[in-house]
Amino acid sequence: MIGANASTILDHYSSIITSVRDRLYRLALRVVNDADEAEDVVQDVLVKSWGQRDEIVRLDNPPAWLLRMTKHQAIDRLRSAKVRSARETEAAASDHDVRTPYRIAAANDTLGHVHRLLQQLPPAQRMVLQLREVEGMEYQEIAEATDLTMQQVKTYLHRGRHKIRALLLKEKISQP
Amino acid sequence: MMTHSEAEILLHRYFEGTTSLNEEMNLREYFRTGDVHPDLAELNPMFAYWDKAAKVMAPPVKRTAMRRRMPLRWFSTAAAAILLLFAAGTWFNDLPSLTDVPIAEAKTKTIDWSKYEVTDPEEAYIVLRNALGTASAEMNRSARITIREISEARRILK
Known part of the structure; x- marks a missing residue:
């Protein structure tokens, strides 16, 4: 009987993770902006969630819980990466030449350029934009997943959309 | 449309x-x-x-992910522990067994602790005070080392 119950929990937990894993990765990637770091964030979240699988399967909205955890982990990573980067910048001379061949080629890629514009926004705005524009989530769901109020979600979304449009106009990017 | x-x-x-x-x-x-x-x-x-x-998808789960993430120092600790166990095992094997030591010889080596026993209360007090003094000094030294290391770490992280 206990074995059957554990098996049900495991099946339920596995199906939740399968359905949400890509979303967790995309959110982590939006925050940390590095594929390896994002993968590590998701790995950490999955390892931690495994220990709490009994509670997770009983939650009303397990994906919101997992997204929230991903957000926290990703922001922690971002902070430690910033500390690392600051130390590395101190140790190595900064690169003042912005016209390297790689950078010129990258700047010509329109969608890549939109990505870079987006990364200029604060992490909270990026997350809200990601969850609305990419994941197609309702305001209430975004609020639950980010620990923000509904009003904050609407404000960040409004600001984020306006900022992206302003940057697109400023950079004069017209075609994808 | x-x-x-x-x-x-x-x-x-x-x-x-x-x-x-x-x-x-x-x-x-x-x-x-x-x-x-x-x-x-x-x-x-x-x-x-x-x-x-x-359209961005999470990369497939790596079976080796846990192994990759295990800190190197864990491996070092485990390797050191295995080496110590091996060395200890070899050393114990090389010792003569207890039955090889003649009982008579063991008896002759008995230490007479009574001659070291402190009987004078004043001397006992001095010994105790010295022991506590040494312990206290060592504990203060540990704290000083810790504070010094933390200060050094803070200086590096600045």
Whole structure:
């Protein structure tokens, strides 16, 4: 009987993770902006969630819980990466030449350029934009997943959309 | 198919943050057709970017992920422990067994502790005070080392 119950929990937990894993990765990637770091964030979240699988399967909205955890982990990573980067910048001379061949080629890629514009926004705005524009989530769901109020979600979304449009106009990017 | 004026009205509401998910989906569909009015073409890259971002998938789960993430010092500790066990095992094997030591010889080596016993209360007090003094000094030294190491770490992290 206990074995059957554990098996049900495991099946339920596995199906939740399968359905949400890509979303967790995309959110982590939006925050940390590095594929390896994002993968590590998701790995950490999955390892931690495994220990709490009994509670997770009983939650009303397990994906919101997992997204929230991903957000926290990703922001922690971002902070430690910033500390690392600051130390590395101190140790190595900064690169003042912005016209390297790689950078010129990258700047010509329109969608890549939109990505870079987006990364200029604060992490909270990026997350809200990601969850609305990419994941197609309702305001209430975004609020639950980010620990923000509904009003904050609407404000960040409004600001984020306006900022992206302003940057697109400023950079004069017209075609994808 | 959405007309240019419908798209314009919807876009206005989109930037005000009053569109529903369904309306936003219709807007996205409008931009996907490629038949976008030149006045709105400036927003093409943004909607194209969201479409592209939605296709990003998590890489397959690595079976070796846990092993990769295990800190190197764990391996070092485990290796050191195994080496110590091996060395200890070899050393114990090399010792003569207890039955090899003649009982008579063992008896002759008995230490007479009574001659070291402190009987004078004043001397006992001095010995105790010295022992406590040594312990105290060592404990203070540990604290000083800890403070010094923390200060050094802070200096490096600044």
